[in-house]
Amino acid sequence: WLKFCAKPKGRQYSMVAPGGRQSSSPTRRLRSAMLRTGGCFPLSFCLALVGCGAGSGNVPASMRGDDSIMSQKAHGTCPNPPMNPLRWGASWSEADRICCFNRHWAEYSGYWETTTFLQEVNAGSGEVTFYDSVTGKPLFVAPRGRSFDDFVQESLAHGWPSFRDAETVAANVRVLGNGEAVSAEGTHLGHNLPDGKGNRYCINIVSVAGQEPQTGS
Structure with missing residues (x-):
C-alpha cells in the first residue's frame, strides 16, 4: 500500500x-x-x-458535492484567508496555498509530524476536534470508534492525518466525484482514498488547524 x-x-x-x-x-x-x-x-x-482509486462512490450521500463548491470566491476558492496563527504551529503560508489556491497538491508526507500536534495531543486528550483553517468550522473529530494510538499509527503509516467516516462532521465536509475532500465553503482539505476498512480521508493538517472558536462566538 x-x-x-x-x-x-x-x-x-x-x-x-x-x-x-x-x-x-x-x-x-x-x-x-x-x-x-x-x-x-x-x-x-x-x-x-x-491503479489506486479515489472517489466519492461510497461516501454518505449527504457528504457528496460538486465542483461548484470550489468556484472562485473572494480569496481563491475560499471566502477569506486562513486564520493566523494556526494551531500546532502549522504554516500559515502553506495553509493559504493549499486551502485556497489548490485542487491537487498536498503538504509533504510527514509534515504533520513536524508540527506540535503530537506534543500537545495524546491518549489522555479524549476526542480532538479539527477546525477548518479558513472558516473555523469543525470538520473532523478523532479518535472515534478506535483508540488514539490507532488513529496516530494509521496517520503515520500514510503520511497524513487519516480520518474515517465516524470521525467526519458530515454537515461541513464534502467529497467531490474525483475524491477531492473539501469543506462546504470551498477549503481544499485532501482526498478520500478508500481501503479495505472503508473511506479514509487523507487530510492536510494545514487545512484543519483552525483555532478552537471562543465560547459565545
Whole structure:
C-alpha cells in the first residue's frame, strides 16, 4: 500500500513503499517521467498510474458535492484567508496555498509530524476536534470508534492525518466525484482514498488547524 508523498514547492512528488523501500515498476516509471520532464504531477495522476482509486462512490450521500463548491470566491476558492496563527504551529503560508489556491497538491508526507500536534495531543486528550483553517468550522473529530494510538499509527503509516467516516462532521465536509475532500465553503482539505476498512480521508493538517472558536462566538 503506497504512500503518495507531495513534496514542497520546487520538489518532485515521490512514492514510497512501506518501510521506505522504493516500490515496484509503476513508481519507477513515475520517477523516470518526472526526471525527464523536470516537473511535478498531481495526486490524481499518481493514483491513476498505480491503479489506486479515489472517489466519492461510497461516501454518505449527504457528504457528496460538486465542483461548484470550489468556484472562485473572494480569496481563491475560499471566502477569506486562513486564520493566523494556526494551531500546532502549522504554516500559515502553506495553509493559504493549499486551502485556497489548490485542487491537487498536498503538504509533504510527514509534515504533520513536524508540527506540535503530537506534543500537545495524546491518549489522555479524549476526542480532538479539527477546525477548518479558513472558516473555523469543525470538520473532523478523532479518535472515534478506535483508540488514539490507532488513529496516530494509521496517520503515520500514510503520511497524513487519516480520518474515517465516524470521525467526519458530515454537515461541513464534502467529497467531490474525483475524491477531492473539501469543506462546504470551498477549503481544499485532501482526498478520500478508500481501503479495505472503508473511506479514509487523507487530510492536510494545514487545512484543519483552525483555532478552537471562543465560547459565545
